Amino acid sequence: MSGKNVLRRIDWLSIFFYVLLVIIGWINIYSTTFEGTSTSIFDFSTLYGKQLFFIGISFFVILFVLFIETSFFERFASIFYLISIVLLLGLFLFGKTIAGATSWYDLGFFNLQPSELAKVATALALAKYLSDIQTDIKIRKHQLYAILIIIVPAVLIVPQPDPGSALVFFALFFVLFREGLPLSYLVVPLILLLLFVTTLMYGTVWVAIGLAILVVLVFTLKRSTVKIPLVPLISGIAVAVLFSLSVNFVFENVFEQRHRDRFSLWLGLEKDEAKLEQIRKSIGYNTYQSEKAIESGGFFGKGFLEGTRTKGDFVPEQHTDYIFSSVGEEWGFVGTSAVILLFTFFFLRLVILAERQKSDFGRMYGYGVISILFIHYFVNVGMVIGLLPTIGIPLPFFSYGGSGLLFFTLLLFIFLKIDANRLKEGI
Incomplete structure (x- = not known):
């Protein structure tokens, strides 16, 4: 054109x-x-x-x-993705540390953040893969490959450490849901997140009581219209309780203090006013x-x-x-x-x-563009x-940020050209 x-x-x-x-x-x-x-x-x-x-x-x-052929982006999507992965790997050897995160290449006049390029490349690669399989995302093998495309750059970004940028890649799961990925892939993580938060706030005992009350209500209200398999239900409750029991161990032994402080501040977990004020100040x-x-x-x-x-x-x-x-x-x-x-x-x-x-x-x-920007x-x-x-x-x-502006612009205008x-x- x-x-x-x-x-x-x-x-x-x-x-x-x-x-x-x-x-x-x-x-x-x-x-x-x-x-x-x-x-x-x-x-x-x-x-x-x-x-x-x-x-x-x-x-x-x-x-x-705008003046390059549109097919260029689809044809070379996999190449862009591989280049972004190589650049992310290179940070472990040649990266520059800014504000505690080794997320940059020092180019002299400009600091390049490859995670921004990786967002564009991953959106292109995911769209390319899904279009090649003609959106048949209900086949497990295709689900696995699509999820790996999203997860690989996120895994490389986490240890920089830059968990915020890593989180952005998981927004691309909304593309998969738009194309027919079963909602169970979304429901299960949401349930686990809810269990994690409620356990931190109220403890495992109250979570178990809440689950028991939920089961009673389901059987009371739905017993005449819905047949609920007993074994899967009990198994699900058992897994939920076991997960709840593991929350405190993960919170105290896996999370760093700064992560615990953020959750304490966000969820109001800290009852000691003096310590809470200290957390607020840090x-x-x-x-x-x-x-x-x-x-x-x-x-x-x-x-x-x-x-x-x-x-x-x-x-x-x-x-x-x-x-x-x-x-x-x-x-x-x-x-x-x-x-x-x-x-x-x-x-x-x-x-x-x-x-x-x-x-x-x-x-x-x-x-993909909408998911990342949103x-x-x-x-x-x-x-x-x-x-x-x-x-x-x-x-x-x-x-403010040169890498962010350039790659957000690139992300958007590739779509506008398409x-x-x-x-x-x-x-």
């Missing part, structure tokens, strides 16, 4: 949302990193200047994607200050460059993982609501684009407002 046809057929509404998010994000990066001296926005020694530079580089990434400090910054913004906010907590550097990493708190302080409830609505409309538009694809590859890759958005905002434990992942197109070309080649 010629460049002129691409520009005519591309979804400009999605591009509008993208540009708006990048602009608002940069404004807040400027606000959180501006030091009060009058310097040019093109001063590349400043963080906002560097981000502006990467916004410019992203423009060339967009041009590259592990929970960022979230506490973030909540206070958003709260101080009120309805309309304090105004651009008027955020006292932002100017006072109360919120650590505010230009990266906690940038949403600057929106709350300076633009208030109105500003945060506008940003949330903007993301919501953006995701809804991407769902519409994914559903209108003419090929399995285009649809599956589209849902998990970043959901976890980041949930973390900043205190609904989720602290997990260090950026807000897409918003947070969508623009969908009628020409069945894609």
Whole structure:
């Protein structure tokens, strides 16, 4: 497809949302990193200047994607995936450590984070594999291969350590569910997670009592209409109780202290007020200050460059993982609501684009894009407002970071190019 046809057929509404998010994000990066001296926005020694530079580089990434053949991404998806795996492995030998995580390659002028590339490559590889098997995901062998495609990069990222980035890959399971993976693959982990949390909060005894009450209720309410196999039910209850018994051992002996502190803060497990306050000042400090910054913004906010907590550097990493708190302080409830609505409309538009694809590859890759962007958005905002434990992942197109912006842009515009070309080649 010629460049002129691409520009005519591309979804400009999605591009509008993208540009708006990048602009608002940069404004807040400027606000959180501006030091009060009058310097040019093109001063590349400043963080906002560097981000502006990467916004410019992203423009060339967009041009590259839009003017390359769409089939290129599907044909070489497996190669991209293998390259990303090699780069992740190379971090164990040549990686640069930043903020305690060996997640970067030092290229001199630029720090490359290969986990960002791996997200794009894994979304492509998963879509390629599923389209090759014609979405026959109900066959166990195909399920195993698809799950391995998702898990391998996540396993390599965890020991960096970067559990936040590793978590993002599991969002790609939603692509599998969209294509027909049995819901039991989702139900079982959710049940185990629920058992884990309830055991930490109430103990194994109360979990066992709760399970017993549930069984009695099921037999009381459903005995006339549903025949429940007794042996599988008892086996399931036994497994649940055994799992519950293992929770405390895992929590105390497998988790590190920082992980235990985060769960204690999130679930309110710590009853000692003095120790709880100590946890808030260490592990929970960022979230506490973030909540206070958003709260101080009120309805309309304090105004651009008027955020006292932002100017006072109360919120650590505010230009990266906690940038949403600057929106709350300076633009208030109105500003945060506008940003949330903007993301919501953006995701809804991407769902519409994914559903209108003419090929399995285009649809599956589209849902891969949505899954990755949404998990970043959901976890980041949930973390900043205190609904989720602290997990260090950026807000897409918003947070400071060259690697993040470039690869989020690449992830999105590959899909927009596929969508623009969908009628020409069945894609």
